[in-house]
Amino acid sequence: MNDSPSTKNTYEGKAKTVEVLSDEKVRIIFTDRISAGDGAKLDTIPGKGKMNLTLSNRLMEVLEEAGIPTHLLERESETTIIARNLRILPVEVVVRNIAAGSFSRRYGVKEGEELAQPFVEFFVKDDKLHDPLIDRDVVVQMGLVPRDKLELVQARALQVNRVFTDYFSRGGMVLVDFKLEFGEDKEGHIWLADEISADSMRVWDAQTMEKLDKDRFRKDLGDVLAGYKVIMDRLDGIGGYSPEKQRMEVVVTIEPKHSVTNPGGEVTKRTLLNSGMGGIKDVRLGKTVNITVEDSSDPKWLDKLNQICKEILTNPMVETYTLGFR
Amino acid sequence: MSTIGVIRFPGTNNEWETVRALQSFGVEAKVVEHNQQIDDLDGIWLAGGFSYGDVLRAGAIAGASRIMKDISRSGRPVLGACNGFQILTEADLIEGALLPNTTTRFVCKWIYMTITENDSYLNELQGSTLRIPIAHFEGNFWSESTPENIVAKYSTRDGDAAPRANPNGSMDNIAGLSSNDGRMVGMMPHPERSCFKHQGSTDGRKIIQAFLKEVHG
Amino acid sequence: MATAEEEQVILKELGRKPTPGEMAMIDALWSEHCSYKSSKRWFNLFLTESERVKLGIGEGAGLLDVGDGYVVGIGLESHNHPSAVDPFNGAATGVGGIIRDIVSQGCRPVAVLDCLRFGFPDSPRQKLLLDQVVLGISSYGNCVGVPNLGGDLEFAEEFASNPLVNAMCVGVAKQDKIIRSVANEPGDLLLLFGSSTGRDGIGGVTFASEELDDTQQESRGSVQIGDPLTEKLLIDAVLELRDSDLLHGLQDLGGGGLACAAAEMAEKGGTGVRLELIKVPLREEGMQGWEILVSESQERMLAVLPEDNLQEALRIIESKELAWAVVGRVTEGRKFQAEYRGEVVADIPIDFTINGFPEPVREQGELRIETDDRPVVETDYLVAMLSDINIASKRPVFQQYDQHVQGNTVIPPGGDAGVIVLPNGKYLAMAAGTNSYLVSRNPLLGSALATLQIVRSVVCRGALPIGMVDSLNAGNPEKKDSYRQFVDAIRGVAEVSHKLEVPVVGGNVSLYNEADLDGERRRILPSPFVGIVGVVEEGEPIPDILHPDESAIVQIGVAPDFMAGSQFHRMFGGTGGEMRVQFELEQKLLKELIGSNYLAATDVGRGGLVTTLAKWAIRSDVGLRVKTEDTSIEFLWGENSPRYLIQVPINILETTLERLKETNIPAEVVAEVTEDRIFTFGKEYLLNQLREIWENPVNRALEI
Known part of the structure; x- marks a missing residue:
């Protein structure tokens, strides 16, 4: 949480309070506070904390079932949960299916226009700068998140989107966009963190396109809680929901080290030159391995993958590798 | 009588010719599957072929197998020919790596190799020039620095390790190497294919003889 | 694809329209590749x-x-x-x-x-x-x-x-x-093993029996992908099954896939088959019954075996980590029946699928044998020959x-x-x-x-x-x-x-x-x-490379009296003449060479006597001096006649020539082995130079 700490072991956020219980665990208290526009607008809505927790827990459980690891450990009370103690990554991840909000304003796209494919944006968490949009390269360059982790986070966000889009559509709702936060534990494993609730997503009625989320509050559209309750009721109405296990595709790109001769590259280079393509200095042949991971629910699978890359997929003496996720 | 195990991974294809070659020395030789135990073996031969189809890199998957850890721990003499050599380097039991030939084509031909001074059981053949066939796609030895445990170099008929005698681009004409303790030897040429008169050379017998001497202790 | 005539025959035999499975099967089995309908006769x-x-x-x-x-x-x-x-x-x-x-x-x-x-x-x-x-x-x-x-x-x-x-x-x-490719005994199981089945090669045999056209690059769907590792394991498995005497029949799945293998084995055994295609291990989703039936996925075999042998057979197959499935049984009644997800994919008489095609009428035209006589081009024939890609x-x-x-x-x-x-x-x-x-x-x-x-x-x-x-x-x-x-x-x-x-x-x-x-x-x-x-x-x-000892190269047999179809005629022209076959002399030379122990032997092949001698010298790295009495083009460069070259040590040359004469085999010395690495034919050629000339064309062909 980027939010300011109030005591040594307690952090007051805009809508939540976090108490550190141990190296492994924290308690998260869902308050009734509500804010928008970087806290420019603040209020309290009785019962909102409880409602948010219920919705967030419900969604996290669905994600866990779909094989997406989350910070949730147990529900402690109506307004508190016990979660993993994570270092929250300093970028927020926004997934968009339909143009709305800052996306519409920024690019002049009409609200409600469907995007060709789901789109992921990153926002750096910095209240003073009002959480600005940040380019992926800048995230990496500034050392906020390394490239492979950023890619993993993006792939995870798209997994979440696939699950939610399906889940919400069954309740007659359209998922317009939503925000996620991720954290990493001491071993560097990535978990979905924070809360996922009506506070952090835009949801419209599939028929009427009526807004059912926090936008009601942003634009003073009637009873905020009522909207939240509609989302909850509609999800309840689906009854038991069993999401599809989300696959992850990993691309291992293996490159020959520059200090090692690369006969395949040499021959290819000659071929290119003989074919009349000039201006070539060097050609090197490597390979890619595409791995479809059926179950990536335990973040430790990544450690295993790295180990296999070093021990089998590559010969570290003559090759290097990078991981990509999609 | 000593028992030599010829290890078979899926895709190994020199196992039976190797068994026949070893048996001609009067020792017991048998094919041992990669998922079997090696406790009863006195010597181990890693035969040629295409273990696991040589996907990824030649010998890579076999090199990471359990039996290679058992072999490493066993303390038994080991000879790896062709794919066996590739497996030994992939298992980090012998240094370096075997890259594709500089021609990027498979090469099958008769070569001469000369045994260099070394700390392995092949040292008794030091200075001998042997005529033995090769057949491989990845025999181009490479290491960051010239290795210390060279046992054989490609050479001319007269024992000159000249560049023109190099069939695959191998660093310093290296044809074979040993492990640091000299117990394991890997080489690209196929001694088991130059053991009988009909094969056109019996020079490979000298290599096998030296290996068996080490096995007998 | 079936011709209109064939379609009529099918309709008449079945009394109904064939199912897509039957049609795919007949397409495969009646293709030239499987049926030999134009060639069997x-x-x-x-x-x-x-x-x-x-x-x-x-x-x-x-x-x-x-x-x-x-x-x-x-x-x-x-x-x-x-x-x-x-x-x-x-x-x-x-x-x-x-x-x-x-x-x-x-x-x-x-x-x-x-x-x-x-x-x-x-x-x-x-x-x-x-x-x-x-x-x-x-x-x-x-x-x-x-x-x-x-x-x-x-x-x-x-x-x-x-x-x-x-x-x-x-x-x-x-x-x-x-092992025979036959299904003799009703009740036996049909065991498919090897690779799993995908869409590769669907329609491969019909594709092989049609002309390729400009769109061939797009036919890639019909090409199969090979997996040699699985093939190796499959071979190991079959040889173990063989040694344990577990099989009654076995056939490779090639053109026409499962349909072809099952139908051909049943036809030979006078039996039928019933297949449950749902059992076939698939590697692709959403495959239709007919696709499974005629898929040409590689590295698969269909075995026929009694139920009692199944467990032992599976132990062997599983030890090689191969996919397998019991896909059906041998039946009585000479019918090919296949079912998929409760639907009949095929139900058709076996004999009809194998032999029911109407034999197509094929007509032979007249061929004009052209003599193509031209003036002879003068050049260094030997160098030109060795550097030609077809001699190289x-x-x-x-x-x-x-x-x-x-x-x-x-x-x-x-x-x-x-x-x-x-x-x-x-x-x-x-x-x-x-x-x-x-x-x-x-x-x-x-x-x-x-x-x-x-x-x-x-x-x-x-x-x-x-x-x-x-x-x-x-x-x-x-x-x-x-x-x-x-x-x-x-x-x-x-x-x-x-x-x-x-x-x-x-x-x-x-x-x-x-x-x-x-x-x-x-x-x-x-x-x-x-x-x-x-x-x-x-x-x-008899060795195929020359021994370096002092010896002579003796030609046995005769030079041709025609040049038509020869490399020389193709490259340099001249009079072609009429081709001739001399079976009697072929037979006599064959008897002479079988069981003989000459130092080395070869036959006079493409490019004629001199080219053959030069290639032999290069391959053996042994010098030769060519000396022939007859210097006609036919003798030096003619090919396609019964003639061999044998290497005879000098000390028994006379007795050998005499013995050959006695058996009425024409024999004469055409070259002698020399100590230097030189090929002498009119002038001297260094073997190393000739080797480079001879090996260069194919090396260059492989340089992309």
């Missing part, structure tokens, strides 16, 4: 029987007795169309297919040979074809662990749009362990094949015939090829002469030819002249089989190797490939 021209023939034409391999309870299995197949579309995979799966044919008879594959034809390698496209086909053969054969023992390679413009890739495999088995050394190609794996190789490819040692200690010589240019000049006599050339290759190893397989590659049989070329080529091969008593034990036909491309009709040169094996019963094979 000619197979009775061949000599097909001998004391050694244990299994003739009709299954995966012909089986020949080589004594001591052993048989040798041979097969030869074309894979031309797939190789044209995807040269790497097409060639690789061609090798894989013929190896499985041999294995399915219970033989351990011990050698492969391949016959290749391309356009001249002076364009990137032809170079790439050559490179990729060789790479495909090499990567597959080497990985499976079967040595390459020979074959041939020829270039001609006519192959530019229809390259030929034919592969031969030789196997060995104990006679009491051979094929070592750069052979070197990419593992020639020694299995440890039995005695004489590697590159000379006349390859030789391996058999488990009974005897030697087996083998050669495969033809001379497409020669055949094209006169399909009848040319194919006889080209076949004799392969016979001689085996004979000069001192081996008695005991059997052959053929693979007849020609143009569209619906065209009269094309059909005549094809039939004449068969006649030529058949004549040799009778006259030299070499039975034909297996065959393959590849027609429709012609196409209209860019408005131009392109037809291949007719190429009746033959693969011949011979046995050295006693003693050692």
Whole structure:
């Protein structure tokens, strides 16, 4: 949480309070506070904390079932949960299916226009700068998140989107966009963190396109809680929901080290030159391995993958590798 | 009588010719599957072929197998020919790596190799020039620095390790190497294919003889 | 695709419209590739029987007795169309297919040979074809662990749009362990094992029996992808199943897939089959029943076995980590029945699917044999010959094949015939090829002469030819002249089989190797490939390289009295004359060489006497001085006559010549071995220089 700490072991956020219980665990208290526009607008809505927790827990459980690891450990009370103690990554991840909000304003796209494919944006968490949009390269360059982790986070966000889009559509709702936060534990494993609730997503009625989320509050559209309750009721109405296990595709790109001769590259280079393509200095042949991971629910699978890359997929003496996720 | 195990991974294809070659020395030789135990073996031969189809890199998957850890721990003499050599380097039991030939084509031909001074059981053949066939796609030895445990170099008929005698681009004409303790030897040429008169050379017998001497202790 | 006439026959037989499964099956089984509907009627021209023939034409391999309870299995197949579309995979799966044919008879594959034809390698496209086909053969054969023992390679413009890739495999088995491709006993299980089944090669055989057109690049869906690792494991599994006597029948899944294998085995056994396609292990989702039935996914076998043997068979198959499924049973009643997800995919009389096709009417046209007489060009013939791509050394190609794996190789490819040692200690010589240019000049006599050339290759190893397989590659049989070329080529091969008593034990036909491309009709040169094996019963094979000791090269036999179809005539012109076959002298020379112990021997091949001597000197790295009394073009450069070259030590030269004279064999000294590495013919050529000239063309062809 980027939010300011109030005591040594307690952090007051805009809508939540976090108490550190141990190296492994924290308690998260869902308050009734509500804010928008970087806290420019603040209020309290009785019962909102409880409602948010219920919705967030419900969604996290669905994600866990779909094989997406989350910070949730147990529900402690109506307004508190016990979660993993994570270092929250300093970028927020926004997934968009339909143009709305800052996306519409920024690019002049009409609200409600469907995007060709789901789109992921990153926002750096910095209240003073009002959480600005940040380019992926800048995230990496500034050392906020390394490239492979950023890619993993993006792939995870798209997994979440696939699950939610399906889940919400069954309740007659359209998922317009939503925000996620991720954290990493001491071993560097990535978990979905924070809360996922009506506070952090835009949801419209599939028929009427009526807004059912926090936008009601942003634009003073009637009873905020009522909207939240509609989302909850509609999800309840689906009854038991069993999401599809989300696959992850990993691309291992293996490159020959520059200090090692690369006969395949040499021959290819000659071929290119003989074919009349000039201006070539060097050609090197490597390979890619595409791995479809059926179950990536335990973040430790990544450690295993790295180990296999070093021990089998590559010969570290003559090759290097990078991981990509999609 | 000593028992030599010829290890078979899926895709190994020199196992039976190797068994026949070893048996001609009067020792017991048998094919041992990669998922079997090696406790009863006195010597181990890693035969040629295409273990696991040589996907990824030649010998890579076999090199990471359990039996290679058992072999490493066993303390038994080991000879790896062709794919066996590739497996030994992939298992980090012998240094370096075997890259594709500089021609990027498979090469099958008769070569001469000369045994260099070394700390392995092949040292008794030091200075001998042997005529033995090769057949491989990845025999181009490479290491960051010239290795210390060279046992054989490609050479001319007269024992000159000249560049023109190099069939695959191998660093310093290296044809074979040993492990640091000299117990394991890997080489690209196929001694088991130059053991009988009909094969056109019996020079490979000298290599096998030296290996068996080490096995007998 | 079925013709209109065939569709009528089907409607009449079934009394209803065929299901998509039945139609796909008939399409495959009635294709030329499976049914030989244009060619079967000619197979009775061949000599097909001998004391050694244990299994003739009709299954995966012909089986020949080589004594001591052993048989040798041979097969030869074309894979031309797939190789044209995807040269790497097409060639690789061609090798894989013929190896499985041999294995399915219970033989351990011990050698492969391949016959290749391309356009001249002076364009990137032809170079790439050559490179990729060789790479495909090499990567597959080497990985499976079967040595390459020979074959041939020829270039001609006519192959530019229809390259030929034919592969031969030789196997060995104990006679009491051979397996037949037959389903005799109702109640037996049908066990499919090997790879899983996907959509690859759907419609492959119909594709192989049609002309390729400009859209060939898009036909990739019909090409199969090979997996040599699975093939190796499959071979290991079959050989273990064989040794445990668990199978009643076995057939490779090739053209027409499961449908073809099951129907052919049942037809031979007079039984029927019932298949449950839901059991077939699939690698793709959403496959239709008919697709499963005719999929040509590689590395699969269908076994027939009694239920009692199943557990033991599965133990072996699972130890190789192969996919398997009991997909059905052998039934009484001669029907082919297949069901998928409660739906009838096929329910059709077996005999009808195999033999029910209406025999197509094919007409033979007249062929004009052209003499093509031109004035002779004067040049340094030897250098010009050696640097011609069709004479040049094929070592750069052979070197990419593992020639020694299995440890039995005695004489590697590159000379006349390859030789391996058999488990009974005897030697087996083998050669495969033809001379497409020669055949094209006169399909009848040319194919006889080209076949004799392969016979001689085996004979000069001192081996008695005991059997052959053929693979007849020609143009569209619906065209009269094309059909005549094809039939004449068969006649030529058949004549040799009778006259030299070499039975034909297996065959393959590849027609429709012609196409209209860019408005131009392109037809291949007719190429009746033959693969011949011979046995050295006693003693050692005659070496194929010269001994450096003082000795003479003696020609036995005669020079030709014609130049038609020769390399010399093709390159430098002159008078062609009429081709002639001399069976009596061929037979006499054959008897002389078999079991003999000359220092070395070869036959006078393409390019004639001088070219053969020069190649021999280069390969042996031994100097030769050519000295002949007769200096006519026919004597020096003529080919396709019965004549061999033998190396005789000086000290027994006189007695040898006398002995040959007594047996009425024409013999004369044509060269002597010298101590320096020089080839002397009029002037002196350094062997190293000639070697470079000889090896350069194919090396350059492989440089992309």
